[in-house]
Structure formats: structure tokens, C-alpha cells
Amino acid sequence: MSERKYWTIGQIDATGVRGPHEKELEDISLGKYHLFVDVDRDRLERIVIEDLGGKIENIGFSEDWTISVEMFPEVYIHMAFSYFGDEFGDGIEAEFKFYFSGKHVTWVPGEDSATYIDIIIDLIERILKKKDPFEKDYDRKTELMKKVLLQRSEPFKLLKEEDVKSLAEFLGAIVWKTGNEWRIKRKILPKIFVEIIWSGDKGLDISFSGEKLSNMSSYHAEFIGIFVINHILRYITIHNINKQLPDICYIMFSRLYTKKKEWDHRTR
Numbered sequence: 244m245s246e247r248k249y250w251t252i253g254q255i256d257a258t259g260v261r262g263p264h265e266k267e268l269e270d271i272s273l274g275k276y277h278l279f280v281d282v283d284r285d286r287l288e289r290i291v292i293e294d295l296g297g298k299i300e301n302i303g304f305s306e307d308w309t310i311s312v313e314m315f316p317e318v319y320i321h322m323a324f325s326y327f328g329d330e331f332g333d334g335i336e337a338e339f340k341f342y343f344s345g346k347h348v349t350w351v352p353g354e355d356s357a358t359y360i361d362i363i364i365d366l367i368e369r370i371l372k373k374k375d376p377f378e379k380d381y382d383r384k385t386e387l388m389k390k391v392l393l394q395r396s397e398p399f400k401l402l403k404e405e406d407v408k409s410l411a412e413f414l415g416a417i418v419w420k421t422g423n424e425w426r427i428k429r430k431i432l433p434k435i436f437v438e439i440i441w442s443g444d445k446g447l448d449i450s451f452s453g454e455k456l457s458n459m460s461s462y463h464a465e466f467i468g469i470f471v472i473n474h475i476l477r478y479i480t481i482h483n484i485n486k487q488l489p490d491i492c493y494i495m496f497s498r499l500y501t502k503k504k505e506w507d508h509r510t511r
Contacts, residue, residue: 362466424441
């Protein structure tokens with residue numbers, strides 16, 4: 244088995260300068276590390292396994308421990324925690340470093356990965372503190388979600404009958420097609436599901452369900468739903484690479500990937 248390769252968000256962003264997502268992850272570390280300094284390891288491990296579907300391990304960066312979670316098949320997020328006390332005299336006792344691995348991890352832009360980490364850390368914090376999320380309006384679509392559904396609908400026309408199995412494997416989802424309607428159901432966290440529906444007549448729609456849905460804010464559930472739609476567009480793009488695709492397809496990828504493919508990289 245080949246050795247696992249780990250990437251940083253700076254490498255995936257490939258901007259050549261310190262990018263905004265590096266700063267975002269540093270801010271998450273600075274704002275949240277204190278929650279984990281004296282955390283009950285057994286309790287944290289239960290949360291990681293039961294609520295994140297992840298694991299605690301050591302990935303070899305001299306860290307105390309690492310929380311590893313699967314964002315998608317072959318897209319893994321690693322949150323490595325190190326405690327060093329106040330040896331530097333700056334009042335900062337510990338830190339998180341964030342790493343990424345998997346065959347498809349460099350396809351996902353830093354924007355999606357950094358926001359996903361923020362959502363995961365927020366979920367852990369609220370479970371540790373036994374606090375409910377503020378937003379629990381799971382049936383209402385925000386203006387952002389309405390825009391996303393409209394903006395990302397057209398490429399779904401390119402899905403074909405033979406994509407059912409390979410899309411399911413790529414996404415880690417259940418996929419089925421009835422007539423001109425596609426339904427894609429994915430477990431985004433243990434006992435939390437997103438279902439994406441596309442039809443030629445009605446376009447794109449999304450819904451959320453699951454026994455533990457109320458653990459997550461509806462605002463954060465929407466973001467993870469958007470990440471799933473984005474990953475479907477990556478599948479569609481890669482499987483229709485020789486066609487002229489809508490611009491939205493090419494901007495679903497990281498800057499590292501678009502540079503490799505010599506595509507123009509536009510912001511979303």
C-alpha cells in the first residue's frame with residue numbers, strides 16, 4: 244500500500260501567497276483550541292465516532308491526536324491537535340493544524356474544506372456544551388440556497404442512465420433514476436441525510452432528514468448540502484471533459500486542479 248499523502252490548504256489553494264483560507268483555519272485553531280485542552284478523551288472519541296462518523300488517530304505530525312473525518316469518498320479531513328503549554332510565553336497553549344488526504348481531496352476547493360471544518364468544530368463544541376443550534380428551520384430555503392439550486396441545475400442534464408452506479412460510488416450515496424427525475428440521497432453525518440432531486444421539468448431541489456438532524460443548525464446543513472451538489476458537479480465535469488460545459492462546472496474545483504487542467508479559475 245502506498246504511503247498516504249497529506250496536503251495543506253495552502254497547497255490546495257495554490258495561490259502562491261498566504262491565502263484567506265489559511266487565515267480562516269488559523270482563526271478556528273486560535274478560537275477553539277481551549278475547548279480541547281482538558282477535554283475528556285473518552286467523551287470526545289464517542290462524539291467523533293457517533294456524531295461525526297470519524298475516528299481519533301495519530302497521522303505522524305508529532306500531534307497529540309488527530310480527528311479524521313470523511314467529507315466524501317477519497318476526500319479526508321484531518322484535524323491534528325497539539326498541546327505545548329505556554330512555552331512560547333504568548334498565552335497560546337495548544338493549536339490545531341489541518342491536513343487533507345485522499346485521491347480526490349485536491350479537487351475540492353479550500354473554500355468548501357475550510358467551511359466544512361468550521362461546521363464540524365462547531366458541532367463538536369455544541370455537543371460538548373450540550374447546546375442546541377440557533378437555526379432549526381430545516382424546511383425553509385435561504386436566498387443563498389435558492390440561488391445555488393438555480394445556478395447549478397443545468398449541468399444535471401448531462402447525467403445518463405449509466406452514471407447511476409459510478410455516481411453513487413463517487414459520492415458515497417444512494418442514486419436512482421425514474422423517468423427524467425434523479426434522486427440522490429447521502430448520509431452527511433451519522434443519522435443525518437441530504438436528498439437532492441433533479442428533474443427536467445422542475446430543476447434542482449434539496450431536503451434534509453434524519454434522527455440527529457436537530458444536532459446541526461439548518462444554516463450549516465444547507466452548506467453541507469451545497470458541498471454535496473458541488474461534488475456532483477465535479478463528477479459531471481470529469482465525465483464530460485471533452486464537452487463545452489457551463490462555466491459553473493469549472494469553478495467547482497480547487498485552484499490547484501484548475502491550474503493543472505489549465506482552466507480559467509473564477510470565483511463563485
